[in-house]
Amino acid sequence: MDREPLPRLDTAPELVARLLPYCRLKQGEIWEDAVRGHRVGVLDATSWPEIVRLVGERRARLLMSDPPYNLAVGGRSSGRLFQTELAEYLKFSRSWVENAGRILDADSHLYVWLGADQNRSFQPLPDFMLVMRGYPELRSRSFISVRNQRGYGTQSNWMSVRQELLCYVKGAPPFHVVYTAIPKILRGYYKEVGGRRTENLERSRSETLRPGNIWVDIQQVFYRMEENVPGAYAQKPLAAVERIIRSSSEEGSLVVDFFAHSGTALIAAERLGRVCYTFDIDPLFAELTIRRLERLRALGKTGFQTANPFPELHSSS
């Protein structure tokens, strides 16, 4: 028996066709939340006119992006497909990055999740980094690796367990220190303070560690977790997104996510008192995003775990 009520929606076109009538937004439409002013759209990250309609005059303190890592281009036979795909991917990247740059506040943060395909020269990570050099107003700030706790087991290579998170800033935005729940256990780093020899634990501001740029303490989402959204195939952990929001925005500020998918940025923004504008090119994911917020407000749950986000499916079958 399947553990989840919906399969990966990108691999189930017939099911998608059955679900589409239940999606309240069509291409180009924007839903506005009457309670907190969040917005969710079915928009294209590469379309400036659509993005202007979403944000109006407002500018983002924080823009998070988790773009698709690969775009399907043509058939799969050409030996040059890799280059074609990559060139196409970089064109797509430039387009959304330019749009992102235009709606960022004068002092703001940009976070981009990316992967590196170890079987194809680690694309698109290094190529994307080079693209970013074309935008000097977006300065590189940190390069975070997030450990994926559920990497593939393999006996023939190093286990592939990480995702990359690139951090850029525009201007000089504030950064707020956050902490993990990992206790500090190492002692023995001594320093003289006011003529007295002190040890690191007595100097520290917290009992727990700061995250640093290698995050090992965040569990990947899987079907048993409350935050799980069935049908979403690339859901980011709420804990990671909340860490980004806490450190790089303030209460009441605008957080934007160009690739909503399961709506993690919206849920995190709602829980942390920020306003979120987000969208997905696919109406199904925009619908899942709105339903996830409605569920949070109705039941206090961060996701659907193993419940079906589209219960109408049962009543109509």
Ligand SMILES: C[S@@+](CC[C@H](N)C(=O)[O-])C[C@H]1O[C@@H](n2cnc3c(N)ncnc32)[C@H](O)[C@@H]1O
């Ligand atoms: C990797 S997922 C984002 C995952 C998200 N961070 C989460 O935690 O659920 C990428 C999403 O981008 C959407 N997408 C692809 N091309 C897009 C475009 N041009 N504009 C907006 N969204 C797009 C896909 O439909 C997919 O849902």
